Amino acid sequence: MITKSHFLAAVFAALFFTACSGPFVVFPGGALHGQSAPAPQSWAFTDAIDTIQLETNPADPYSVNIWVIGMGNALYVHAGANRATWIENMDADPNVRLQTGDTIYELAATRVTSQEEFDRYSAPYEEKYGNPPRNLNVAEVYLYRLVAR
Incomplete structure (x- = not known):
């Protein structure tokens, strides 16, 4: 039997999650919103940022929170062996x-296939x-x- 407090908590959670357009903790989101800027020459500032938001599928935006490594003019994102x-x-x-x-x-995203590049990232x-x-x-x-488009 569902109590009134459980019902209200479920309604609140549903409203909260549907109000978010970007990703929320481990839940994917939709389009990201912010001020567009050109890609920097160096991503060193991301060394101080644990998690960023990444939006894929421009036709139907899908965004996630993900760890990131900046190396020179490129950023790297990694899903391990998980084809998410x-x-x-x-x-x-x-x-x-x-x-x-x-x-x-x-x-623009390009899959890394070089073991040497992967080792530099590791x-x-x-x-x-x-x-x-x-x-x-x-x-x-x-x-x-x-890298920048």
């Missing part, structure tokens, strides 16, 4: 939008997040390089 919806979306259309704070950057990942990526074989993971 946002990975499928980037494979279908590489145009993505990334949000940090109130700023939106329009970027050290800053471990330094930032405290552990190396779970799988170190680039052929078995989904790592994407994001």
Whole structure:
């Protein structure tokens, strides 16, 4: 039997989640909103940002919260061996939008297939997040390089 307090909590949660357009914790969202800006020459400022918002599928926006590593003029996002919806979306259309704070950057995603590039990514990942990526074989993971369009 559902109590009145459980019912009200469920209604509140439903209203809260439907009011969010961007991702909420582990729940994906829709279109991101903010001020567009050109991609910077260096993404070093993201070293201080644990999680960013990534929007894929421009035709029907799908956004997630994700860890990010900045290296020079590129950002890297990693899904491990998980072929998540946002990975499928980037494979279908590489145009993505990334949000940090109130700023939106329009970027293009390319899957990393070089073990050498993956190895260069792994050290800053471990330094930032405290552990190396779970799988170190680039052929078995989904790592994407994001650069200005």
